[in-house]
Amino acid sequence: MTIAISDIAIAVLSTTLQLSPFYLFAGMGEIVSEKSGVANMGLEGIMLLSLVTTFIVDFMTGNPWFAMLVALAIALVIGICFAFLAIQVRLDQIALGLSIYLFGLGLSFVIFTTLYPTGLTPNYVGLPPIFGGWGKVPVVGIIFLKQNILAYVSLVAVPLTAYFLNRTSLGLRVRAVGENPKAADNMGVNVNKVRFLATLFGAVMFGISGSYFAGNFVAGFQTDIIAGRGFIVLAMIYFANWRPDRTLFAALAFNVVYALQNEYVTISGFGVASVSTLFNMLPYVFLLVLIPVFGRKARAPKFLLKPYRKG
Amino acid sequence: MQGLRWLQTTAYNALAIGLGIIAGLAVVVYAGGHIGVALSSLFLNPITLSGGIQQIFVRFVMFYAMGLGIGIALKAGLWNIGAQGQLLVGMVMVFVVYTFLAFFPWPLLYLAMILGAALGGLLWIAVPTILRVKFGANEIVVTILLNVVALNFAFYMLSGPIKSRGTALGFPLTDILPPRFQIPNIVAGLPITYAVPGTIAIGILLYFMVERTSFRVKANTVGESIETAKYAGISIPRVMTITMLAAGALAGLAGATYIMGYRYELDIGSFSTNYGLVAIIVALVGRKHMLGIGISALFFAYMTIGAESMALAANVPTYVVFAMEGIMMIGILLGNYLSERRFAG
Numbered sequence: 001m002t003i004a005i006s007d008i009a010i011a012v013l014s015t016t017l018q019l020s021p022f023y024l025f026a027g028m029g030e031i032v033s034e035k036s037g038v039a040n041m042g043l044e045g046i047m048l049l050s051l052v053t054t055f056i057v058d059f060m061t062g063n064p065w066f067a068m069l070v071a072l073a074i075a076l077v078i079g080i081c082f083a084f085l086a087i088q089v090r091l092d093q094i095a096l097g098l099s100i101y102l103f104g105l106g107l108s109f110v111i112f113t114t115l116y117p118t119g120l121t122p123n124y125v126g127l128p129p130i131f132g133g134w135g136k137v138p139v140v141g142i143i144f145l146k147q148n149i150l151a152y153v154s155l156v157a158v159p160l161t162a163y164f165l166n167r168t169s170l171g172l173r174v175r176a177v178g179e180n181p182k183a184a185d186n187m188g189v190n191v192n193k194v195r196f197l198a199t200l201f202g203a204v205m206f207g208i209s210g211s212y213f214a215g216n217f218v219a220g221f222q223t224d225i226i227a228g229r230g231f232i233v234l235a236m237i238y239f240a241n242w243r244p245d246r247t248l249f250a251a252l253a254f255n256v257v258y259a260l261q262n263e264y265v266t267i268s269g270f271g272v273a274s275v276s277t278l279f280n281m282l283p284y285v286f287l288l289v290l291i292p293v294f295g296r297k298a299r300a301p302k303f304l305l306k307p308y309r310k311g
Numbered sequence: 312m313q314g315l316r317w318l319q320t321t322a323y324n325a326l327a328i329g330l331g332i333i334a335g336l337a338v339v340v341y342a343g344g345h346i347g348v349a350l351s352s353l354f355l356n357p358i359t360l361s362g363g364i365q366q367i368f369v370r371f372v373m374f375y376a377m378g379l380g381i382g383i384a385l386k387a388g389l390w391n392i393g394a395q396g397q398l399l400v401g402m403v404m405v406f407v408v409y410t411f412l413a414f415f416p417w418p419l420l421y422l423a424m425i426l427g428a429a430l431g432g433l434l435w436i437a438v439p440t441i442l443r444v445k446f447g448a449n450e451i452v453v454t455i456l457l458n459v460v461a462l463n464f465a466f467y468m469l470s471g472p473i474k475s476r477g478t479a480l481g482f483p484l485t486d487i488l489p490p491r492f493q494i495p496n497i498v499a500g501l502p503i504t505y506a507v508p509g510t511i512a513i514g515i516l517l518y519f520m521v522e523r524t525s526f527r528v529k530a531n532t533v534g535e536s537i538e539t540a541k542y543a544g545i546s547i548p549r550v551m552t553i554t555m556l557a558a559g560a561l562a563g564l565a566g567a568t569y570i571m572g573y574r575y576e577l578d579i580g581s582f583s584t585n586y587g588l589v590a591i592i593v594a595l596v597g598r599k600h601m602l603g604i605g606i607s608a609l610f611f612a613y614m615t616i617g618a619e620s621m622a623l624a625a626n627v628p629t630y631v632v633f634a635m636e637g638i639m640m641i642g643i644l645l646g647n648y649l650s651e652r653r654f655a656g
Contacts, residue, residue: 041451045637091644094390094451095595099640102588106634113628114342223630231455238452277466284459288438291448300449 008263013143015259016252021154022209023251026233028161029205031242035165036198037178037303038086041097042078044230045104046203047210050075051225052108054214055124056115064127064215072207078104079203083196090307101230109223126215150212155248162244174198178301181308191308206230232287239290241298250287258283320650324596327642328614335618335635344625356620357613365502369573370586370612372510373398376565377590378597378604379517380558385599386527387554388534393439393454394562395587396461397432401566402577403465404431406473406485409492421492425567432563433556435461440555444548450555458587465582473577485577494572506568511605513561518601530554562587589615592640598647 026043033040040046050071058067082100085091127148165171173194176184181191213226236254240246261279332353339349357363377394384391391397408420408427415423439453469483477486494504521527532540533550540547565586574581593611597604618632 085641085645089645089648091641091648095591095640095644098392098588098591099637099644101637102633102640103637106630106632106637109628109630110338110342110634223628228455228459232459235452235456238449275467277463277470281460281463284456284463288453288456288460291442291453292446298448 008267010143011263012256012259014146015262016255017143017147017151019255019258020251021151022213022229023233023236023254024154024158024248025150025205025212026209026230027237027240027247027251028157028244029202029209030233031161031237031240031244031247032165032174032198032205033202034237034304035178035242035301036174036195037181037301037306037308038083038195038199038202039093039097039234039305040082040086040100040199040202040206041094041231041234042082042100042104043097043202043206043209043233044226044228045101046075046078046206047213047226047230048104048108049078050207050210051214052112054211055112058125058214062125064125068127068208068211071211072204075203075207075210076200079200079206082203083199087192087195087199087307090309093305105224124215148215150208154212158244158248165244170194170197175301177308178303181303181306185308185310191310195308209233232284235287238298239287239294241294242301246294250290254283254287257286316650320598320646323646323650324643327646328610328639330642331635331637331639332614332618334638335621335631338631338634339621339625339627342625342627344621344627348624349621352624353617353621356624357616360620362502363616365573366616367609367612368503368507369569370615371609372506372568372572373565373586374590374593374608374611375510375514375605376568377562377587378593378608379514379601380561381590382594382597382599382601382604383517383521383530383561384554384558385594386521386530386534387550389443389551389555389558390451391436391454391555391558391562392451392591393436393457393461393587394558394590395585396454396458397435397559397562398566398569398587399461399465399582400431400435401428401563402570402581403468403473403566404428404563405567405570406577407431407468409486409488410473417491424492424571425564428567428570429560429564432566433560435563436555436559440552440559443555444551462582466579469577469579475576483579488571488575492571493575494568504568504572506572510568514601514605522601526550562590589636592636592643595640596643 026047030040030043053071053074054064054067056067057070058064061067078100082096086093086096127150129146130149130152131146163171165175173184173189176187176189177191177194184194185191209230210226232254236250237247240250261282265276265279336346336349336353340346357367377398381391381394404427405424408424412420412423435457436454438457439448439450442448442453443450466483469485473485475484475486494506496502496504497508521530529540529545529550532543532545533547537547540550569581570577589611593607594604596611597607615632615636618635619629622629622631
């Protein structure tokens with residue numbers, strides 16, 4: 001049995017482009033948040049809650065856009081709670097993030113099983129592919145046209161975030177309050193307000209990620225559905241040294257490795273056999289190996305995790 | 312003043328835990344559960360149900376061992392989010408030693424299984440330790456990545472190298488450890504194994520080694536400010552290496568107690584509960600104190616079993632316990648903040 005290399009390449013590219021947006025939205029959100037000095041480790045909790053909201057509202061109204069809007073509102077509410085506790089009350093950001101993760105992990109599943117004891121939403125609509133029927137066209141269609149609009153928005157979000165951080169005055173203030181809040185304060189920047197805004201932006205981006213996940217990974221909800229992928233975002237932006245362009249590279253590289261091993265396991269017919277689990281490790285090991293290469297130069301924002309008190 | 316402060320912190324913690332429990336009860340009642348049944352399963356089932364007492368002590372040992380490690384690392388400002396991964400590797404190592412060193416005579420093999428588990432956890436955390444000390448890589452990121460790798464590694468080992476040759480259907484399942492490789496009960500009939508006093512002994516030992524020596528000051532200095540530690544001439548790599556490796560070894564050891572003292576075999580079900588995250592809360596509630604973590608571990612062992620049994624009684628997924636823990640943790644952080652602010656003036 002021979003399988004054309006080109007078929008594999010098309011499948012790998014298609015999967016990569018389908019999975020990457022999840023990491024890109026969250027990555028851009030976490031970069032802006034961390035650049036301001038606030039690390040949100042609860043991102044996966046926010047993703048899970050907006051994911052389950054997307055499922056439920058989509059099923060109830062049949063309107064995927066409205067579902068996403070409600071999901072983003074939920075993400076925003078949790079973001080406000082997180083920002084208040086981390087910035088105003090100055091609780092430990094890591095411990096707080098983990099509690100939000102636990103909260104979201106537990107609550108999302110309880111909500112879902114209480115509403116849908118069978119485990120599946122019967123009619124999940126989801127966002128349509130951007131070019132409708134063109135998604136079946138060979139090569140170009142399968143790789144590019146079958147994705148929904150969010151996939152393209154995520155690709156645009158990368159240069160936009162870079163532009164925002166490096167070229168706008170609010171972006172400059174975001175970086176300033178993460179690098180040297182005292183100096184920023186002296187310059188008349190309201191440190192905690194900027195941090196608040198950056199953190200909320202992050203939370204909304206996690207909401208988009210969660211919402212995107214609903215339509216693009218699996219059809220139904222299950223326990224721990226995101227399975228640590230949210231935390232992988234933290235690793236990606238770390239390797240990317242908090243740079244949006246490199247995060248794009250990290251996300252694409254990670255997903256190419258993921259898609260390659262996935263194709264290989266499928267084609268070779270290992271199925272449930274033991275070796276497939278070794279291949280499942282590959283994307284993560286790939287990231288680990290990158291640490292001594294790229295992580296060496298990584299430098300976190302100087303006041304990351306450090307709350308600011310005026311005076 | 313010290314006593315008053317302690318009392319206040321305890322009161323806040325109790326309030327936070329109460330809030331978490333009320334939230335859990337609310338979910339259970341909302342889902343159609345009866346409040347009386349819910350309350351009695353929460354508070355009484357851990358001691359009245361058959362196997363409840365055993366479960367309490369199994370979890371106490373795991374939470375205490377893992378919490379000690381997480382607490383030690385936290386003193387030096389290091390977050391071990393990967394206790395779950397180290398625990399899994401510890402569990403796997405028990406069977407790796409059992410399978411591949413089977414030619415060892417009995418007492419030696421028994422000891423090697425326990426030490427192998429600790430060594431497995433230690434090697435697993437050696438990766439983030441080296442990356443942190445040599446390359447300055449963030450230990451949170453690396454320990455999280457290694458959790459996923461550990462899970463896949465455990466699946467692989469279970470479906471091949473340490474799989475039982477006896478299972479006909481090819482289920483990924485190990486052999487059952489024969490009784491001479493199990494950790495025995497202290498008193499026949501009472502399901503409390505020697506792992507319980509063993510872990511408490513480790514806790515007390517660590518109390519004298521960590522809390523009562525200059526090591527505590529060193530670790531705390533590294534944890535609070537690397538610059539100050541440098542200035543004070545403290546060897547930062549040494550403190551980091553010791554605390555991290557201890558954390559990994561203790562989590563691996565927890566895996567040995569779970570397998571050799573309770574489950575006796577390894578299957579996919581052994582991987583399903585994330586004890587590593589709960590252990591972080593246990594360490595924080597115990598305020599990183601080697602004895603405080605013990606009390607907190609006992610409490611969380613009781614509480615999680617009660618809450619799971621409450622959820623089952625009301626036909627609510629046991630995942631509700633995670634949400635309760637999340638609320639409790641936020642409340643506890645808030646309580647610590649409030650009592651510190653009051654006494655800091």
